[in-house]
Amino acid sequence: MARRNIIAGIDVGTTKVCTIIAEINENKDPEIIGIGTSPSTGLKKGMVVDIDDTVSSIEKAVVKAERMAGVELEAVFVGIAGSHISSNNSHGVVAVTGENKEITRNDIERVIEATKIISIPPEREIIHVLPREFIVDGCKDIKYPLGMSGVRLEAETHIVTGSVTSIQNLVKSVNQANLGVEGIVLQPLAASKAILSSSEKDLGVVLVDMGGGTTDIAIFKEGSIWYTSILPVGGDHVTSDIAVGMRTPMHNAERLKIQYGCASASLIDENEKIEVLDTCGKKSRTISRKLLCDIIEPRVDEIFTLVKQEIYKAGYEGLIPAGVVVTGGGSLLNGIPELASKKLGLPVRIGVPANIDSILEYLDGSIYDIGEGYTQFSEDNGAIFSTGVGLVHYGAETFEENSSLGDIEEDQVIKELFDKVGKWFRNIF
Template sequence: MGNNDVIVSLDIGTSKVRVIIGEMNNGSLNIIGVGTADSLGMKKGAIIDIDQTVQSIRQAVDHAERMVGITIEDVFVGISGNHIELETSHGVVAVSSEDREIGDVDIDRVIQAAKVIPLPPDREIIDVVPKQFMVDGLSSIHDPRGMIGVRLEVEATIITGAKTIIHNLIRTIEKAGLKIAGFILTPLATSQVALSKDEMNLGVALIDMGEGVTTISVYEQGGLTKLSVLPIGGEYITNDISIGLRTQFDVAEKVKMKFGVASIEEASEEEKFKVTRIGSNVEKEFNQKDIAFIIEPRIREMFQLVLQEIYRMGYTNELPGGYVLTGGVVAMNGILSVAQEEFHSSVRISMPDYIGVRDPSYTSGVGLILYAAKRYKKASNQMKQAVSTTPSKQSARKSKGLSSFERVKNWFSEFI
């Protein structure tokens, strides 16, 4: 990446759409703009209404643009969901240069070789993540550029997704007036913010608890090894509050955000509030401990389901790196102590350490920027065009005549 490169991320969640504008300056990230909007047309992390989702994206984009005074054109988009699958692949090529020095072209070729796997017609390759390179049998190489060798190999994880979901996402973003600089698997992006290298090497579970789904990703030996998505999230808690207090869902959501505590022990009887009950114009008074009695059992159940899924994934022994929590749900007070009791292991909460986004709900969006800056050598050239202040630049880019899908396909082929 060059100096002062602008990268824009788009994180479409079940409850919120978040657009974050980041500026990379000599390897350091500055967050210069943030836009959020209520996420309409989404359920359990999937698009169920394209037009409503388009409206939400436009609102978030407009918010971010007004903050910075620029026009957003290209975005890096997070993609996740239970349609994502991981496959291990192996690629082998002969080093092409006469002096046998391995360069970018050779890495491109070996990545392309790893992509040659049998795929059902309804699936598409989203990303290729190298685990290690091998040069003439020497393994555990992370970057073989500049090395001398005859045979270059790569062990990689191929990330695939359902074509229908990918194409609907492309169409939604295109209708919102944006172009896709690239798709990035959201858990990989989130790990850039949430996890340390030591944790990823030892073995750690990253648990991203959103409004509609909870994503579990396990990292070992420095890379993503397992991924699972559970259809549980913060909306279950809101629904429980709505039923328990006999009030409307949107009122229950506001109560959860303002007064919600995950631990009964940490709740206060002095913190009181009133809500209008369904079928009555009379307000009833409750205190924080009242809703803690509703929230804590649901939170414990969610953590138990997460543990069951991790065991099902094959991790019956304790992960040395423990558990890292992120996502909007974990911003709730008292959740850490409950998680420590349920997991019986080391647990911590992660959030971005940047001004304006110090909240677990922004972890994925900030991670998308860091991942794009770190992993793609051509991100700089692409994202120099991500913002435009003159109509001539915008019209010149549109004259290329490529659809969003073609642009994304070309971007995939440039992966390094």
């Protein structure tokens, strides 16, 4: 498998599990050769609550992707989110020790290590140390200080941490599906690599990844990630509101949301009617489609109100001219761009990975199993693959031509998260 330079990513979400397999081409870019999805069971708000169910969901998605790609996976990059994720910005400073005071890779690694000297509870672990900028002798906004002259090197980083228990349970689930873990990657960071342009990240942009159990936020400025947050509310809450408000089973509420839902009720004709099953799932009644959307809109409005609060909390109001990019399964809901733009006062677009439409036609079924109904694939549905595609892009960035995706045992992963930060920087620089 290593000779074919295979990279794989698994997005283990609350609603779905998605496996993406890519082959690194001559230009060291990932070309997608396999996709597999499975309804997700065993997770709640992005965290594993039942390992056996999670393993089963992972196995189903992996088998589908392997069959399409014609390969057997050994190890994967795994996306992580959930309410246990937290982040903060940090600062580090070191004296330049290189010959003639020229900044070396060792100096860069030392200053990055210096930013990690922060108070972290024993039950939490560092997942990422992401550089925001470097400062050389007071000169700011430096992105790549290697080879520059100076006596004092500083770094501003964004540090992402997670619950050790949650990380271990996710890794254990992947290992029990007979896969090693090549790396743990924050989901909005992964998604950004698939759907955000360099110009958007330079100007200032907010990424909103709407999943089933959580909504993930990442703010980029000057080409780097400056702020992240995980909101404990997502598409499943919309489905629950429909089930309660319409007095219908959850699987039918999900079907109604996907087939007839709209986040902006004003866009819906009041005379349009739809059929709704009763709580027993046997008899149906006719209601106005606008009534359904009147139930959906307040919850989606709440989500983007929370997004707006996070933007203000981070201090970036008025500083994100590239606007907002919404992705993930929740972004498939009609009316999202209109409502989000009105609520945030910013331009909004739906983020879909490039060059993925051509492979969707080969998928064998639905995005989500929703009981008696299914959500079929279409061009617009590519947004549900943003994290998975981003994971293989992340893997491609850390790819070494002669390396193979070897297994990493469960009890090694937490220990090696620190080491992977250094490896990541060496690969980039």
